[in-house]
Amino acid sequence: MANIVQFENVGLRYGHGEETLSDVSFTLAGGAFYFLTGASGAGKTSLLKLLYLAQRPTRGAIRLFGEDAVTLPRGRLPGFRRRIGVVFQDFRLVPHLSSFDNIALPLRVSGVPEGDIEAPVREMLAWVGLEGKADARPPTLSGGEQQRVAIARAVIGRPEILVADEPTGNVDPDMAERLLHLFESLNRLGTTVVVATHDFHLLGRIPDAHMMRLDKGRLHDPTGSLRHPASGR
Numbered sequence: 001m002a003n004i005v006q007f008e009n010v011g012l013r014y015g016h017g018e019e020t021l022s023d024v025s026f027t028l029a030g031g032a033f034y035f036l037t038g039a040s041g042a043g044k045t046s047l048l049k050l051l052y053l054a055q056r057p058t059r060g061a062i063r064l065f066g067e068d069a070v071t072l073p074r075g076r077l078p079g080f081r082r083r084i085g086v087v088f089q090d091f092r093l094v095p096h097l098s099s100f101d102n103i104a105l106p107l108r109v110s111g112v113p114e115g116d117i118e119a120p121v122r123e124m125l126a127w128v129g130l131e132g133k134a135d136a137r138p139p140t141l142s143g144g145e146q147q148r149v150a151i152a153r154a155v156i157g158r159p160e161i162l163v164a165d166e167p168t169g170n171v172d173p174d175m176a177e178r179l180l181h182l183f184e185s186l187n188r189l190g191t192t193v194v195v196a197t198h199d200f201h202l203l204g205r206i207p208d209a210h211m212m213r214l215d216k217g218r219l220h221d222p223t224g225s226l227r228h229p230a231s232g233r
Contacts, residue, residue, distance in 0.1 A: 003030070006027045026212060030190075031190050032187075048086075053081055087163070099149045104156070173201070
């Protein structure tokens, strides 16, 4: 599988403090599944921000889809970001919009004709098990339901990469496993999936997943060899 992401000696510093990320190097292969692990404060969210182009590195090189992402002109950022789906830790749903309209939002922003929106949004609602919640607004949904709306919104545009930041942190174990199965299903369709988590109980659920571990801003077990989460092979 071709590499679609490459980080080389990437460093990230906020303000004048110490580096949040130091000398981070790894590659992501198209169509693979990755777990990014590490304790709270290890730098997982910062690394993901670099990956979905919400932040530029202080130093180092990042190549995304074969192009230099560090020097990418600002005008080209929206096009690149549409190729990356993001599930945020705090969901970031629009509270006054229905589940249907939250999921449809990326399509409308991209200029998809209104007549072409109904079918894919209904498909996504069914995919995440929320067919009966199309008209419900986020404040009336449970945490797990809100998370599933956020996932459907992230993947409605069929992204080449899906990035999920602690997607199971606000749900019970049964829902966490269900969400993970949704990511696995998307991965089987060819999307590269990166799930950041500190929940080590999930790591054995995807036998072929690659593992990356952050510790105090430095990457250990950089991707390059396949490691089984349970055995460490």
